[in-house]
Amino acid sequence: MHDPNCFAWNTSIRAFSESDDPFEGLLLFRRMLCEGLVGPNRYTFPSVLKACARACGVEEGKQIHGQIIKWRLESDGFVVTSLIRLYAMCGSISDARRLFDEGVGYGGNVVLWNVMIDGYVRHGMFGSAKRLFDRMPHRSVVSWNGLIAGYAQNGFFKEAVDVFREMQGEGVEPNHVTVVSVLPAIARLGDLGLGKWVHAFVEKNKIDVDEVLGSALIDMYSKCGSIEKAVQVFKDLPKANVVTWNALIGGLAMHGQAKDAIQCFKAMERSRIVPSDVTFIGVLNACSHGGLVDVGRAYFDRMVREYNLKPSIEHYGCMVDMLGRAGLLEEAEELLSSMPMQPDDAILKALLWACRVHCEVELGKRIAKRLMELAPREGGCYVLLSNMYASIGDWESVAKVRLLMKELDIRKDPGSSWISIDGAVHEFVVEDDSHPRTKEIYSMLEGMSEKLRLAGYVSNTTQVLLNVEEEEKETTLHYHSERIAVAFGLISTEPGSTLRVVKNLRICADCHSSMKLVSKIYRRTIIVRDRNRFHHFKDGSCSCKDYW
DNA sequence: CTAGGGTTAG
Numbered sequence: 001m002h003d004p005n006c007f008a009w010n011t012s013i014r015a016f017s018e019s020d021d022p023f024e025g026l027l028l029f030r031r032m033l034c035e036g037l038v039g040p041n042r043y044t045f046p047s048v049l050k051a052c053a054r055a056c057g058v059e060e061g062k063q064i065h066g067q068i069i070k071w072r073l074e075s076d077g078f079v080v081t082s083l084i085r086l087y088a089m090c091g092s093i094s095d096a097r098r099l100f101d102e103g104v105g106y107g108g109n110v111v112l113w114n115v116m117i118d119g120y121v122r123h124g125m126f127g128s129a130k131r132l133f134d135r136m137p138h139r140s141v142v143s144w145n146g147l148i149a150g151y152a153q154n155g156f157f158k159e160a161v162d163v164f165r166e167m168q169g170e171g172v173e174p175n176h177v178t179v180v181s182v183l184p185a186i187a188r189l190g191d192l193g194l195g196k197w198v199h200a201f202v203e204k205n206k207i208d209v210d211e212v213l214g215s216a217l218i219d220m221y222s223k224c225g226s227i228e229k230a231v232q233v234f235k236d237l238p239k240a241n242v243v244t245w246n247a248l249i250g251g252l253a254m255h256g257q258a259k260d261a262i263q264c265f266k267a268m269e270r271s272r273i274v275p276s277d278v279t280f281i282g283v284l285n286a287c288s289h290g291g292l293v294d295v296g297r298a299y300f301d302r303m304v305r306e307y308n309l310k311p312s313i314e315h316y317g318c319m320v321d322m323l324g325r326a327g328l329l330e331e332a333e334e335l336l337s338s339m340p341m342q343p344d345d346a347i348l349k350a351l352l353w354a355c356r357v358h359c360e361v362e363l364g365k366r367i368a369k370r371l372m373e374l375a376p377r378e379g380g381c382y383v384l385l386s387n388m389y390a391s392i393g394d395w396e397s398v399a400k401v402r403l404l405m406k407e408l409d410i411r412k413d414p415g416s417s418w419i420s421i422d423g424a425v426h427e428f429v430v431e432d433d434s435h436p437r438t439k440e441i442y443s444m445l446e447g448m449s450e451k452l453r454l455a456g457y458v459s460n461t462t463q464v465l466l467n468v469e470e471e472e473k474e475t476t477l478h479y480h481s482e483r484i485a486v487a488f489g490l491i492s493t494e495p496g497s498t499l500r501v502v503k504n505l506r507i508c509a510d511c512h513s514s515m516k517l518v519s520k521i522y523r524r525t526i527i528v529r530d531r532n533r534f535h536h537f538k539d540g541s542c543s544c545k546d547y548w
Numbered sequence: 549c550t551a552g553g554g555t556t557a558g
Binding site for chain 1: 550552553556557
């Protein structure tokens with residue numbers, strides 16, 4: 001029986017459930033019940049449940065669940081799926097699971113499984129998600145996409161890529177959403193080879209490169225060290241939106257191309273795309289890495305006055321970092337205490353880093369104290385503090401910090417670096433000897449050290465944490481993870497080809513200056529992405545102009 | 549009428 005009035009209500013509720021204000025959908029549903037002219041039918045519930053899920057109205061959803069039972073709709077696949085989604089998104093995952101099991105009993109379809117897996121993923125329960133995934137009678141491309149996106153969005157980049165490969169192995173054709181989901185993971189891993197492969201796949205299969213996929217590609221190329229390709233993808237896009245611009249500006253900032261980033265911002269304004277808070281993070285970050293203090297201050301001002309954006313802790317972070325790097329420690333500290341929110345560990349770490357660079361020991365001590373209160377178990381701050389003392393030669397204080405670390409059993413975050421060769425990612429830690437080609441790698445490292453020494457290079461050991469003899473410190477430096485990765489790259493690639501290394505921490509000062517020389521001696525461009533930014537080493541110098 | 553996607557300080 002077709003009821004046109006009910007159809008009209010359903011359509012409106014559905015429209016609101018997908019809008020920015022899903023709560024309106026709920027209000028409409030209530031009105032429908034109050035007016036009592038038409039009752040809800042099986043098509044009403046998925047929409048109103050979606051509104052509940054998106055408005056996080058789980059209590060309201062539970063009441064509606066009661067009505068669903070009254071209406072004997074509990075075995076309707078669409079309704080059950082919507083209920084699971086509601087409970088998974090804002091209720092209890094075990095309620096969702098109970099409904100899922102019942103639904104499977106009613107002969108649930110692939111969507112039911114996908115929603116349950118998505119629920120587990122949203123709760124960070126990847127074990128349960130994967131178990132269910134492996135047990136699925138039929139998997140659609142959406143099932144694969146959900147798992148890939150789930151891993152990627154929660155920082156499990158390797159797992160995301162593994163699932164992507166497994167999907168290929170099973171002969172499932174990736175679609176637009178698949179590539180958009182896996183690209184951020186590839187970007188974080190810095191695997192340019194795989195990223196290029198995905199891009200080629202997109203072109204071969206004529207997958208539409210819209211603003212969403214375009215942004216993902218731009219970000220992938222910039223995070224994988226190829227800012228030229230990122231710019232190219234941007235230029236080839238038929239249309240740009242704010243996110244595409246943000247990806248491009250952020251990429252240029254990461255690569256230290258501050259002036260280009262600012263030119264892009266201007267071009268974006270000319271094309272009448274309104275910049276967002278994320279745009280300004282990119283612009284301010286560019287100014288910070290480029291040492292453009294006055295420009296940065298001006299943009300911070302414009303963000304507030306012209307675009308009415310409220311600066312977030314990230315914006316203050318960029319500003320504090322920018323001022324600190326430039327040696328304006330007093331102004332940085334002032335900004336820190338005048339900002340309207342409590343500083344987080346990231347912002348304090350940026351300032352502490354600046355204190356170390358500019359040997360501002362007193363301020364450094366104050367910041368370190370606050371940092372230790374905020375994140376007492378974190379090693380990074382102790383390392384920075386110790387490095388700060390070391391750089392002014394206060395070895396007694398270095399020893400004290402070391403002792404404190406030992407007493408509190410706080411370990412330095414393990415540094416690791418990786419390089420992708422012929423589609424395989426090789427990861428190394430300091431003094432790594434687990435690689436099958438360790439012998440060759442170490443003889444390459446010896447060769448590098450020897451050539452550096454002949455070039456008159458003297459190691460900068462002030463950033464070595466170990467309280468050991470000079471010679472031993474130097475040895476440790478020579479086996480930092482980024483050097484091992486570079487040595488492995490040198491022995492496993494064609495002469496003259498570019499090496500791309502990713503490191504999880506900031507590159508140390510000694511590795512930085514020796515990389516410059518290594519690039520010259522071996523005639524290689526070495527592109528290192530550290531936690532902070534890109535360093536392009538070429539012909540004995542670095543793109544960061546040693547301002548980092 | 550039910551499922552999956554991009555940019556964000558250090």
